[in-house]
Each structure stands twice: as C-alpha cells, then as structure tokens.
Amino acid sequence: MSLTLHGIGVSRGIAIGKVHIVKHEPVEISEYCLPxxxxxxxxxxxxxxxxxxxxxxxxxxxxxxxxxxxxxxxxxxxxxxxxxxxxxxxxxxxxxxxxxxxxxxxxxxxxxxxxxxxxxxxxxxxxxxxxxxxxxxxxxxxxxxxYPDPSFDLAVTDLAQSIVLADDLSPADTILMRHHGILAFATEYGGTTSHTAILARSLGIPAIVGLHRASPYIQPDELIIVDGTRGVILAEPDECNLHYYKIRQYNDKCSRAALNKIKKSPTITRDGIPITLDINIEFPEDMVAVQRVGGEGIGLYRTEFLFMNRVAPPNEEEHFEAYRKVIQALKGHTVTIRTVDLGSDKQVTDSRYHDGVATNPALGLRAVRLCLKDHKLFKPQLRAILRASAIGKVRMMIPMVCDLQEITQIKHMIQEMRTELRHKSLEFDPAMPIGIMVEVPAMAICIDFLMPEIDFLSIGTNDLIQYTLAIDRNDEAVSYLYNPLHPAVLRLIKMSIDGANKAGKPISMCGEMASDSRYIRLLLGLGLRSFSVNPESYLEIKKIIINSNLRGLTHIANQILQTASQDNINSLLDTINVRIDI
Amino acid sequence: MLTQTLLIINKLGLHARAASKLVKLASSFESHIQVKRKHQEVNAKSIMGVMLLAASKGTEIELIIEGVDEINAMEGLCDLIQNGFGESE
Structure with missing residues (x-):
C-alpha cells in the first residue's frame, strides 16, 4: 500500500529513487556519576x-x-x-x-x-x-x-542517484553538499524562497518543502517518488504507481527535449513580430538557471535577499558585488535592478522595524516609501546601482510608486549622488534608464502624467490585482476573489500598455501573470510586447509566443475587454488559447 | 603592564569576523591580554568572551596587557582596532 505525503512543490518534475535522510535531531544528554x-x-x-x-x-x-x-x-x-x-x-x-x-x-x-x-x-x-x-x-x-553529523555527512557522502530528504537544509548544508547527480530534494520545513528551493531550481531538479512530519514514514534507502509539480511524495509505491510515474517522467523528458529545441530560436511571433522575453531572478545564483534555459536579459532582479537574515542593512560594496556577479554572467544583456521592496510580505529582520507592527503592511510603510524615509537603508543601494551601470547595461526600477513626488525625490537623490561619484572619480552611466513598477492602480490611471517622468515601465500584477480588488492575497477567506481576469484589472493593464506606447517608451510585465501560460496570448492581444518570467516558465512561454499570430489575437482580446461576465471572459480565454489559426 | 583606551570604529563592531581577527592576533602573543568594557572584563584570547562584550560601533574599550611582548602586542592590537579591522567601511 503506497503512502502519500503532501508539501509545497517548489521545483517541478518527477524523481524516482532511493532516499538519503539528513537529520539534525537533538542529542539527548543524561548525567552519570563516575568513580x-x-x-x-x-x-x-x-x-x-x-x-x-x-x-x-x-x-x-x-x-x-x-x-x-x-x-x-x-x-x-x-x-x-x-x-x-x-x-x-x-x-x-x-x-x-x-x-x-x-x-x-x-x-x-x-x-x-x-x-x-x-x-x-x-x-x-x-x-x-x-x-x-x-x-x-x-x-x-x-x-x-x-551520532553522525549532518553537515559533515553531507560534505563527504556521494549523493548521486539519491533523493535527499531532510528536516531542513541550512545554507551551510546546501553549500557543502556535493550536488552532482542528486535526483531531488524534500524537506520538512522551508518555503518557496528557501535555500533548498533556489538550489533545486538552479540544478533543474524537483523539490518539495513543507513536508511536515514526513520523516517517520520514510526509511533510509527506501525507494520513493517525488512529484515536484504537485508537491507530493509517494512512499512504498506499488507497481501501478511506479508505472504511472515512469510514464509521466518519460513524457516530461520528451516535452523538455522539445522545449530545449527552441532554446536558441529567436522569440518572434508567427507573423514576424519580435517579442522581448526576459527572466526574473531573486539571487545571483539564479543565473545558472537562466543560462540553462538560454535566457538573455533580466527583466527583474529582486534585491530583498541582500537584507534578509541580518541585523544591519547591507553596505554599498555588498550591493555592488551582488550586481557585478549578475552583470558578468549576462555578457552584455540588460539587467533591470529593482530597488528593495521590504515591509510587506518580506519583513526585514531589523529590530528597528519590528516596533509597532503594521496591521495592514501591504498598504503601509514599504518599498519606495520605506526607502525614502530611511536613507541609510536606501543610499548604499542607489550608489551601488549607479556604479554598476558603469560595468554593464543596467536599468533601475522603483517598486510601489503611487505619487509622482516620489519619483522627483529619487531623481534628486540620484543627482546628488552623481556629483559625489564624479568628485571621487567613480564611473557611472549618466543615461541609466530609471523606471517604475505599475502596481498601484493610481499610476495606471494617471499614465499620461507619469510617462514624461520615467524611461520605462513594468507591470507588477500581483500587487496591481491586490490593490485594484482590495484583496489580501494571503487571507484565505477572501483569496477566491483574487482574479487576474477581472475587467478592472484588464482595463488597467490595457491603459498602461497604451499609455507607454503613446509615449514611445518600453513597457514590460514581470508579475506572475506573465509567467502563467494561460494569459500570454491575451496579453499579446492587449498589445504587450515584452515579458519577464520565472526561469522555469521561460521556454514554455517562449513556445506559446512563437506559435502565436498577433493579428488574430488583438480581435479576441478586444472582445474580452468589452465583456462583463466572468463566464464569458473565461470562454473567450479558452478560445484565444486553443485556436491554432491565431 | 600597559593599558590603552580605544574606540570601536568599524561599522559592525566586534562581530564574528572582527572578533575572530582580534582573538587570532591576541593569541599570537605570549602576554596576558584583557579587554574591558565598562565593568566587564574578558580574556582577549577567548572569542566567546570578546563576543560577550557586545561591542558595537562607537563602543569604548580598554586593553590591558601584561607580559614579555606587551609592547608589540599593544601596538599590533591598536593598529587592528584603529584600522577598523581592515573592513572597507
């Protein structure tokens, strides 16, 4: 009888293999009297x-x-x-x-x-x-x-052809481990941005985290199945399960091989329109995954990781080093560095911000608001981005802007910094583009006022949806209302695209919507010509783009914009996605 | 016996890396070396002792050194602390 254990799938794919168990179990100590x-x-x-x-x-x-x-x-x-x-x-x-x-x-x-x-x-x-x-x-x-020592054990064991099952993997563990040939990771703790998840994605192997209390059910060296796509482990699989998963594994392999064939093809639609397809990254290490899928530019480089698990904010050199690593790996392509977005779901572990916890952090002192209030936090990052612009193609992107005044303030700070850098004879690109994320509906509505102030835009759909519909993404009681296809959301996206096009400035989308295969043809139809997606979705999205015909898409997308009923929107979306003539 | 009062000037204070440097250098001398902060006094050759001082940037500490190589020890340790432990900031 096979046993199913559920967790959070953080890296897709299927692995079938023997388990290597890593335990950081506490050591029990007793007192003995000795002669x-x-x-x-x-x-x-x-x-x-x-x-x-x-x-x-x-x-x-x-x-x-x-x-x-x-x-x-x-x-x-x-x-x-x-x-x-x-x-x-x-x-x-x-x-x-x-x-x-x-x-x-x-x-x-x-x-x-x-x-x-x-x-x-x-x-x-x-x-x-x-x-x-x-x-x-x-x-x-x-x-x-x-007792064996887990980190020492990990450092010296040959883990090839094994599935590593751990209570948790520390950053030290993941660095010490010999990665070659590991089939999959499974851990009892950790979330989607844990070290385990990042490492698995960069190695391109399946991983599941959050498998609470899984280890008592699994024996060392037992054969198990890891389904990273669904976040499930099957212990003691029977013949039937094994057969099913071997077929799925084979199918995955075939579709991956098919996708790999388009790795080097240019991203051009069937009717010959070139589309920009960039990648979102979170850590410099993600560049491994970018190169594996043949990615080029980075449309969103999140910088929150620099601030995590530490007391003092990072200094200018730490910022610069993190940017330099990515720029070097890019070989001439552009990187869009987003200034730090702390304060909402990503709390900084700095005691200064723990006093008086905000009850509604998504609407509180976060992202650019926090940066403009706390210059000590922000200035080292700004200076490092400016300096990084001298060694590669860098664009700077500001999150959560809701007022043009914020852009003016940042431009003023940058102007001062340029003077400082010139005095110190430090190099920077005086023409480095400065853009913002369209996340607050106010910016989409006032797009005509906004465009003269900035060089580019990127739509952040997660927050845009949350703010437009007044839905807290993390509140399970209302999360069913979170809907990327709400007419208001689609109209705001359309307004942003049209506004940027009218001003002749680039607009992209880096939110989750752009990484979701269901929405790509709709977004193309709405006029979007630039996407920035997760590394694991990159080739799948690329395939959809090169199989699409823009002329046909625009017509249905416009119909969707004119539709009030969600049922009708859904059926039009099905139409746009299944028709092979467009 | 030599004593000298110094200010911790590096950004992170006597954090793990700086404390390691201090302890390694102190251990290379034969002299008995104590670090004092307010009423707390610890052995400069003990990393846990040095960390327990919790000396952040701007803290005033006193070095108390006694032994055959006390002059060299004082010179070396003062250099290290006054140069901010060789950190960039």
Missing part, C-alpha cells in the same frame, strides 16, 4: 571528541567552494576559534573532575552557563551568537554520543 578512577579516561574521551570536532570543521573548511554569497568561511572560522576557546576546551575538563560526571553533562552545564550570559545581551546580533555556541557544542556532543 574517581575513571575520570582520567573520561577526560581523554572528551579530548578525543574535541579533536575530532576540530578535524570535521577543518575538513569542511577545505571543501568550501571559493565563490559563495553566504559568508560561510567566516562562520566556520569563528566556530573553530570557539572550539579552541578555553571556555569550551578547558572548563568542561575541570567540570568533569569537579562534579565527577560524564563529559556530555559537563559540556552541557558549561554550554548553558555561556548561553545564559549571551541571553543577557540586548543587541540582537550579539545575542544571536549563542546559536553558534550551541552549534559548536552540538558538534562535540554528537561525536561523544556517536
């Missing part, structure tokens, strides 16, 4: 474990890849110093003598006393260093108890 004559032996046992922990850390350090965005080398370095700190190397030995107890207990007592001291610190960064202390102590404890 005096055994104490020297216990000290020796502690020293041996301590030395082994050092060897593990040194081995991990040697295996670290040279280029890495996470400061993992610094992190391992600090762990090595902690290990040899007399607080962890000498005092536990004294405690073994003093209390005549086992090494684990002595170490545990010492760990608790150190952690207690860290707990008293107010500064959140220094307070959080107790986690490092705990990690180092756990490493020694595992060795003492004879």
């Amino acid at each position: 005096k004559q055994h104490l020297d032996e216990e000290i020796l046992r502690f020293e041996k474990a301590h030395n082994l922990a050092r060897e593990q850390l040194q081995e991990i350090q040697e295996r670290l890849p040279k280029e890495s965005t996470v400061d993992i080398a610094g992190f391992i370095d600090a762990h090595l110093l902690m290990l040899d700190d007399s607080l962890l190397s000498k005092i536990p030995r004294d405690l073994i003598y003093k209390h005549q107890c086992n090494a684990e207990w002595a170490l545990q007592m010492q760990c608790e006393s150190i952690v207690e001291r860290f707990e008293k610190i107010d500064d959140p960064y220094f307070k959080a260093r107790q986690d490092d202390v705990k990690q180092v102590v756990t490493r020694i404890q595992r060795i003492l108890r004879g």
Whole structure:
C-alpha cells in the first residue's frame, strides 16, 4: 500500500529513487556519576571528541567552494576559534573532575552557563551568537554520543542517484553538499524562497518543502517518488504507481527535449513580430538557471535577499558585488535592478522595524516609501546601482510608486549622488534608464502624467490585482476573489500598455501573470510586447509566443475587454488559447 | 603592564569576523591580554568572551596587557582596532 505525503512543490518534475535522510535531531544528554578512577579516561574521551570536532570543521573548511554569497568561511572560522576557546576546551575538563560526571553533562552545564550570559545581551546580533555556541557544542556532543553529523555527512557522502530528504537544509548544508547527480530534494520545513528551493531550481531538479512530519514514514534507502509539480511524495509505491510515474517522467523528458529545441530560436511571433522575453531572478545564483534555459536579459532582479537574515542593512560594496556577479554572467544583456521592496510580505529582520507592527503592511510603510524615509537603508543601494551601470547595461526600477513626488525625490537623490561619484572619480552611466513598477492602480490611471517622468515601465500584477480588488492575497477567506481576469484589472493593464506606447517608451510585465501560460496570448492581444518570467516558465512561454499570430489575437482580446461576465471572459480565454489559426 | 583606551570604529563592531581577527592576533602573543568594557572584563584570547562584550560601533574599550611582548602586542592590537579591522567601511 503506497503512502502519500503532501508539501509545497517548489521545483517541478518527477524523481524516482532511493532516499538519503539528513537529520539534525537533538542529542539527548543524561548525567552519570563516575568513580574517581575513571575520570582520567573520561577526560581523554572528551579530548578525543574535541579533536575530532576540530578535524570535521577543518575538513569542511577545505571543501568550501571559493565563490559563495553566504559568508560561510567566516562562520566556520569563528566556530573553530570557539572550539579552541578555553571556555569550551578547558572548563568542561575541570567540570568533569569537579562534579565527577560524564563529559556530555559537563559540556552541557558549561554550554548553558555561556548561553545564559549571551541571553543577557540586548543587541540582537550579539545575542544571536549563542546559536553558534550551541552549534559548536552540538558538534562535540554528537561525536561523544556517536551520532553522525549532518553537515559533515553531507560534505563527504556521494549523493548521486539519491533523493535527499531532510528536516531542513541550512545554507551551510546546501553549500557543502556535493550536488552532482542528486535526483531531488524534500524537506520538512522551508518555503518557496528557501535555500533548498533556489538550489533545486538552479540544478533543474524537483523539490518539495513543507513536508511536515514526513520523516517517520520514510526509511533510509527506501525507494520513493517525488512529484515536484504537485508537491507530493509517494512512499512504498506499488507497481501501478511506479508505472504511472515512469510514464509521466518519460513524457516530461520528451516535452523538455522539445522545449530545449527552441532554446536558441529567436522569440518572434508567427507573423514576424519580435517579442522581448526576459527572466526574473531573486539571487545571483539564479543565473545558472537562466543560462540553462538560454535566457538573455533580466527583466527583474529582486534585491530583498541582500537584507534578509541580518541585523544591519547591507553596505554599498555588498550591493555592488551582488550586481557585478549578475552583470558578468549576462555578457552584455540588460539587467533591470529593482530597488528593495521590504515591509510587506518580506519583513526585514531589523529590530528597528519590528516596533509597532503594521496591521495592514501591504498598504503601509514599504518599498519606495520605506526607502525614502530611511536613507541609510536606501543610499548604499542607489550608489551601488549607479556604479554598476558603469560595468554593464543596467536599468533601475522603483517598486510601489503611487505619487509622482516620489519619483522627483529619487531623481534628486540620484543627482546628488552623481556629483559625489564624479568628485571621487567613480564611473557611472549618466543615461541609466530609471523606471517604475505599475502596481498601484493610481499610476495606471494617471499614465499620461507619469510617462514624461520615467524611461520605462513594468507591470507588477500581483500587487496591481491586490490593490485594484482590495484583496489580501494571503487571507484565505477572501483569496477566491483574487482574479487576474477581472475587467478592472484588464482595463488597467490595457491603459498602461497604451499609455507607454503613446509615449514611445518600453513597457514590460514581470508579475506572475506573465509567467502563467494561460494569459500570454491575451496579453499579446492587449498589445504587450515584452515579458519577464520565472526561469522555469521561460521556454514554455517562449513556445506559446512563437506559435502565436498577433493579428488574430488583438480581435479576441478586444472582445474580452468589452465583456462583463466572468463566464464569458473565461470562454473567450479558452478560445484565444486553443485556436491554432491565431 | 600597559593599558590603552580605544574606540570601536568599524561599522559592525566586534562581530564574528572582527572578533575572530582580534582573538587570532591576541593569541599570537605570549602576554596576558584583557579587554574591558565598562565593568566587564574578558580574556582577549577567548572569542566567546570578546563576543560577550557586545561591542558595537562607537563602543569604548580598554586593553590591558601584561607580559614579555606587551609592547608589540599593544601596538599590533591598536593598529587592528584603529584600522577598523581592515573592513572597507
């Protein structure tokens, strides 16, 4: 009897293979009293474990890849110093003598006393260093108890032809792992933007996260099926399941091979109109996935990752480095860098913004509003983008603009920065295009006022829909009302496209709607000639575009714009999508 | 015995990387080296001790060094701290 476990599919595809289980399970510690004559032996046992922990850390350090965005080398370095700190190397030995107890207990007592001291610190960064202390102590404890160490295990195991099932994979784990030949990832924790998800997408292998409490049902080396498209794991599959999934795997392989054939074809419609097809990325590492699908320009480079999991905002150099990496990988194509959009569903882990949590963050102090209020957060990014414009084709895009005054303010800041950069003889492109995201309906409605102020536009559909229909995307009670095909949404999109065309300035769409195969022909019909999509949808969207005939699409799209009933809109959408003559 | 009061000037203060540099340099000397912040005094050769000072940018600390190479130690450590631990900002 096969067993189905549900999670969130974060990277598509099917994998069938044996499981390699990675567990960061807690080590249970008990206290034992030891007779005096055994104490020297216990000290020796502690020293041996301590030395082994050092060897593990040194081995991990040697295996670290040279280029890495996470400061993992610094992190391992600090762990090595902690290990040899007399607080962890000498005092536990004294405690073994003093209390005549086992090494684990002595170490545990010492760990608790150190952690207690860290707990008293107010500064959140220094307070959080107790986690490092705990990690180092756990490493020694595992060795003492004879448990395998998950990160060390990952670093040395050959994972080829296995499905990696973990409670969670830390950034360190994903960096240390030998990626070659891994079939799929499955984790109990994590969301769509977790490290596991990003790594899986860049490797082009299936992944499922959020499989809560899955591991008790799965044995090491068991054969399982991972369906990353639907977010399902099948344990103990029967012949029937295996047969079905092998066919699906085969079909996937065929359609991928078919899609791969158009990798190098130009994105031109059947009636010869060239369409711009760019890609959205979230991390510099996503460039691997971009190259795998034959992508060229980046239509949206999100920069929130730079601000995540840290206390102080990133400095100018960190920004610049993240942009330089992408520009180098682009080989002359354009990258559109979006200034940071923090404050809504992406909260910065900075204590300054935790005071007085906004009840309606989507309408609150976020994105450009936060940037204009907090120059310390914004200026390093602006300067880094300006400097990046000297080394490649860069466009700067501002999210959540609702008032032309905001554009004026940013232009003023940029003007000042240009003067500063000139004084320091630092290079930048004085003609770097500056554009905004059309997300707030106000901007689509006032498109004629907006166009003279900016160089380009990109429609962000997720927020545009949310604000037009007053629907909180994350509120399950109303999410059924979230509808990209609402006539008001379609009209705002049309107004934006027409307004940009009239002004002779480029307009693109980088929201989820542009990555959804159902809407591409409609959007082409509405006059959109530029899309920016997720790497995993890129080839599928490209195929739809090169099989479309614009002349036929415009007519039906206009009909949809004139339709009030949702049922009629849906049937017209079916028509536009299935007709092969257009 | 030598003592010297210094200001932490680098942006992130005595964070993991800076603390590592301080501890490594301190450990290369034979002298006994203490770091003091207000009433808290820790061994400069203990990374956990240094981190427990929670010295962010702008914190005033005092170095207390005693031993055969105390002059060299003071010179080296002052250089490191006054150069902001070699960080760009």
